[in-house]
Amino acid sequence: MTNFNIIPDRRKIFNINKWTWFPKDVLPMWVADMDFPAPKPILDSLDKLLKHGVLGYELPGKVLHETVAQRMDDLYNWKVSSESVIVIPGVVSGLNIAASLFCTDKKGVAVQTPVYNEFHEVKNNNRVPQVDIPLRKKIKGNIISYEIDWILFEKQIKKTKVFLLCNPHNPLGINFSRRELIRMAEICIKHKVIIVSDEIHSELLLDKNKFTPMAKLSKEIEKNTITLIAPSKTFNVPGLFCAFAIIPNKELRDKFQKEVQRLRLHVSSAGLHAAQAAFSGKCDSWLWELNRYLTANRDFLVNYVSKNMPNVKTTIPDATYLGWLDFTETGIENPFEFFKDNAKVALSDGKIFGKGGEGHLRINFGTSRAILKEGLDKMSKAMKNS
């Protein structure tokens, strides 16, 4: 059993990280990495690499491609060939490569706001237009959820070439249903829009939820989809930068592969070794325990907000370790600055996620229960004292 209540001190690490970005007296609950050590099989594989001592060039071998393809089969019964798998340094690189290859200066990317800030950078990085498709907020008591406005979805998708789907969704924690995915895909196919499905959070499932990759839904959808996955969020190894694009459509894949080669987007040997251990199945019992712990943290967060934070609304995320708090009815004008200054807690400012993010904060609950409680206690005290 892993004890997720114990977390190492990251303030001792000399480079900048989640714990050293803000001044020492500020509790960090922002960037999306967790405070837990990676599972032992990953650490053992890195240990082995270091003990060998030679850290020369390494390229991903056949075994790693096969391991990724096998994982898709094991998890979802999604059969992909190992040739469909392209190794890339990060999912964000994958989003940008796809936009650079398939967008034009008239037709760019579509995003469902509020959404992960890097989605908003794709338009700037590639000088292409961005079309927003805001998700529609629903309020029930102090619980908020979001749904797709289908008329708007089709109206906006038509104007683009690439749909950047975030599923599960950061920061809203939505695990889109098969029905929703099929409907989104059908509209994209109708308007010849390529789907780039960022599924980086797909294994961080709360409440034993099940995930369906977009591309698994039909052969036609698979042909129109670039799937981006990584072990980085799930096994907390984002600093090793290793991700995968799964592209069964050969025409799309060849273009993507060429661009990866042109830019020399190599992954470090440490990233390759960690990914092999992560996706081999050896870390699955750790992951099961992690998801149980995260589910309890999510419940703790939702209950805490309901009981102790008047007028604050919250999502109940299906997946991820990210909560989404709505302060629009609290009278707090700039929640990010308010809590940083008055509670000494740094969350992610909702504004960075685009339309619909103002007045909201994203909270990272991928930490020990004690740290989560400490952060929430500080926030609730600051609200009482204001």
Ligand SMILES: Cc1ncc(COP(=O)(O)O)c(C=O)c1O
């Ligand atoms: C939805 C989503 N995609 C991508 C990333 C980052 O991916 P990478 O570090 O592999 O570029 C994150 C990190 O928070 C994320 O939440």
